């Protein structure tokens with residue numbers, strides 16, 4: 480406590496110099512209400528810039544001579560001059576009618592006229608309510624919240640995020656400008672302007688008007704065509720600008736293309752095991768996993784084929800042996816968009832039960848590892864040279880993590896499948912897990928492995944033998960495919 484070291488006279492002097500009951504205004508943010516120093520009221524209300532800065536997290540500095548203040552906030556710079564009714568924001572001068580004043584050693588700014596200018600520099604919506612002496616900093620106010628700009632192999636994809644669908648109008652204008660008007664739009668200007676990606680877009684403009692908003696992109700060069708569509712989950716307007724001459728560097732050349740090739744329409748259905756590889760065997764009725772897998776796969780293929788927007792490829796449509804390598808090759812050569820492997824689980828523990836969905840990632844727990852080992856068994860048959868030591872932790876399977884590129888999508892696909900199966904199957908959901916399945920590891924697309932139930936469990940073996948149950952599994956996966964398409968398909 481430094482102050483105790485001061486002589487008593489100095490302490491008394493400090494107390495007598497401090498202001499007597501200064502005015503206060505309220506600052507309302509999502510985090511609650513705080514009070515900051517103010518002066519005057521109504522149209523003449525001023526607030527303390529340094530107190531506001533404490534709340535907003537900017538940087539404030541006086542010049543050496545003590546007549547001007549620089550205020551940095553969210554990458555914007557304000558300049559004030561004591562006694563002047565002008566404020567400079569990023570080299571544009573605004574008239575705030577009343578002069579900036581120094582009171583009690585702090586800079587005070589007129590609330591009514593400065594707040595709209597402050598708002599230009601904030602990702603939140605900042606408004607001043609003179610009657611209630613309240614400054615509101617509202618981050619939930621926007622209906623156009625963000626923009627991303629991503630390079631694709633043959634162009635650029637601009638996404639404008641809006642939590643719910645909003646009317647919009649897109650038009651081009653002189654100088655490679657692409658403009659989007661949002662009647663009723665309330666845009667998060669700060670966030671949108673910071674999305675600038677100068678390699679593809681020279682400039683972004685964002686204007687908030689009273690009853691509409693506009694976002695404009697000045698593209699690096701002329702472009703031939705663009706398509707747009709609204710996507711959900713999260714809600715966003717996608718604008719795909721096709722231009723082969725964008726010619727991105729090799730670092731991003733492996734990114735997905737936009738345009739017709741980006742359709743999610745080729746689905747590979749992989750019935751696990753087959754031929755000499757029986758998979759697991761039911762304990763009570765000697766049901767063969769390979770047969771159940773094929774039945775479900777055929778059921779699913781029939782459903783998806785009826786839906787004309789998809790094309791289905793099966794890694795096997797009869798009882799024959801297909802190596803894991805071949806399954807992956809079939810999917811990769813077809814340039815499939817999704818890979819769905821269908822299996823039944825098995826455990827030495829008779830009571831083990833439930834359905835489960837896996838996607839590829841390093842196995843994180845013993846159960847996932849055991850499931851992976853079971854399903855990878857044919858790989859071991861195919862590659863007798865594999866070191867038994869490595870087999871234990873599946874290191875050999877995970878050497879080649881081609882699939883890592885799709886882990887996010889695969890995980891999402893797995894969670895969607897889990898949700899759909901929970902809706903339809905009356906058995907225990909074991910949740911989503913990840914494991915090192917070889918067949919998933921070597922396909923170049925989002926992929927999951929579904930364990931429809933435990934064939935080693937008496938009750939569930941019975942279910943797996945039931946046509947109605949198998950149909951429900953197929954329905955769940957079909958629904959999953961449709962949901963995934965709706966979420967991920969580019970235009």
Ligand SMILES: [Zn+2]
Nearest residue numbers: 751758822823
């Ligand atoms: Zn299996």
